[in-house]
Amino acid sequence: MKVTYLDNNATTRVAPEVMEEMLPFMDTLYGNPSSMHTFGGQVQKHLAQARERAAQALDCSPEEIIFTSGGTEGDNAAIFAAVNSQPDKRHLVTTRVEHPAVLNTCKYLEGRGYEVTYLPVDGYGRVNLDQLRESLRPDTALVSVMYANNETGNIYPVQAMAEMVKERGVLFHTDAVQVIGKLDLSMQKLPVDYLALSGHKIHAPKGVGAMFVRKKAPFRPFILGGHQENGRRAGTENTAGIVGLGRAMQLAAMDIAEENTRVAALRDRLEQGLTREVEQTRINGDRESRLPNTLNISFKYVEGEAILLMLDTLGVCASSGSACTSGNLEPSSVLRAMGVPFTHVHGSIRFSLSRYTTQEEVDLVLDHLPGIINKLRDMSPFGQGREPAASAPRY
Numbered sequence: 001m002k003v004t005y006l007d008n009n010a011t012t013r014v015a016p017e018v019m020e021e022m023l024p025f026m027d028t029l030y031g032n033p034s035s036m037h038t039f040g041g042q043v044q045k046h047l048a049q050a051r052e053r054a055a056q057a058l059d060c061s062p063e064e065i066i067f068t069s070g071g072t073e074g075d076n077a078a079i080f081a082a083v084n085s086q087p088d089k090r091h092l093v094t095t096r097v098e099h100p101a102v103l104n105t106c107k108y109l110e111g112r113g114y115e116v117t118y119l120p121v122d123g124y125g126r127v128n129l130d131q132l133r134e135s136l137r138p139d140t141a142l143v144s145v146m147y148a149n150n151e152t153g154n155i156y157p158v159q160a161m162a163e164m165v166k167e168r169g170v171l172f173h174t175d176a177v178q179v180i181g182k183l184d185l186s187m188q189k190l191p192v193d194y195l196a197l198s199g200h201k202i203h204a205p206k207g208v209g210a211m212f213v214r215k216k217a218p219f220r221p222f223i224l225g226g227h228q229e230n231g232r233r234a235g236t237e238n239t240a241g242i243v244g245l246g247r248a249m250q251l252a253a254m255d256i257a258e259e260n261t262r263v264a265a266l267r268d269r270l271e272q273g274l275t276r277e278v279e280q281t282r283i284n285g286d287r288e289s290r291l292p293n294t295l296n297i298s299f300k301y302v303e304g305e306a307i308l309l310m311l312d313t314l315g316v317c318a319s320s321g322s323a324c325t326s327g328n329l330e331p332s333s334v335l336r337a338m339g340v341p342f343t344h345v346h347g348s349i350r351f352s353l354s355r356y357t358t359q360e361e362v363d364l365v366l367d368h369l370p371g372i373i374n375k376l377r378d379m380s381p382f383g384q385g386r387e388p389a390a391s392a393p394r395y
């Protein structure tokens, strides 16, 4: 059966151009870039080119790029760099809707005596800028706010936030994993100290990523060992992955226009079709400030997992909550932080499109999903979206 892949915020297919660029590094170009011999040295040249490409995509200097194993490592490295370089500062600020890579690192630090302010979000998932301002303290080591949320697609006003935070002399990190290739980022204009990105969300392979570390920002290596990455990230380089990431970042920069026109139009077609054909839906997130490829929609009184199973029989891949928490039936903590009503939170589905998504794929979902929802509602104790009687058991 043909796979209809609408789960691009979880991971993406490797672009053919990226794979082509990588293959020699798993075959003939296997030298160690740190070696003295010419054979290794030629690989070093390709790493330098990948760094140039990454720097160009972010409008920064190549020395400000560190290649990592992915978004999680970049988030960890930024947070630990900020706290380890300012041992007297014991407070961090983040939000309740961050990726686990940030949230669980903050929780770890809480266990080590740090205080963390988790900024709440409103019903649309928005963070209040005044609350952010008021949360800053003389001992705040770092503010970490994601650029866009992987579950709702919400885009946060990182420009305004970083300007305000930097004015107070506090370090700022942003998890930009979901915005590469969707928003035009310039590190010359965006005053963040650290930024993390991941290869496998932008059509490069899994297990490679990069971080931006501003020249003036303090940095302490997170992984200790050899002198790779200018002494900032030890370990023999993932040469194939890095070369692939460099190409993927180049392609991503060229892809921004298409994401914001063709992909956004397909997402809107899906959203409008579903809200028209199905009663009692709810769009989760901030439709005024949202990634062009993401739709998070709740179907009242239906279990998201049941919807996913039925979509799966059609070859349609989507997601309920985040992939990192699926496997347990706890509702998404992001949607709970937004106060999505109990009747809706279990029936939420995330569709995330990419430059490879076609209208036929969207129309396949539009053809089948309304029927699936009706069927599931017929089977549900509250059928057809009827309100449960006051005495009915809640599920």
Ligand SMILES: *Cc1c(COP(=O)(O)O)cnc(C)c1O
Binding pocket: 009, 010, 069, 070, 071, 072, 073, 099, 101, 146, 148, 149, 150, 175, 177, 178, 198, 199, 200, 201, 207, 208, 209
């Ligand atoms: C996927 C993702 C990460 C983690 O990146 P990995 O490369 O999988 O470690 C971090 N933050 C966000 C917002 C993500 O979507």
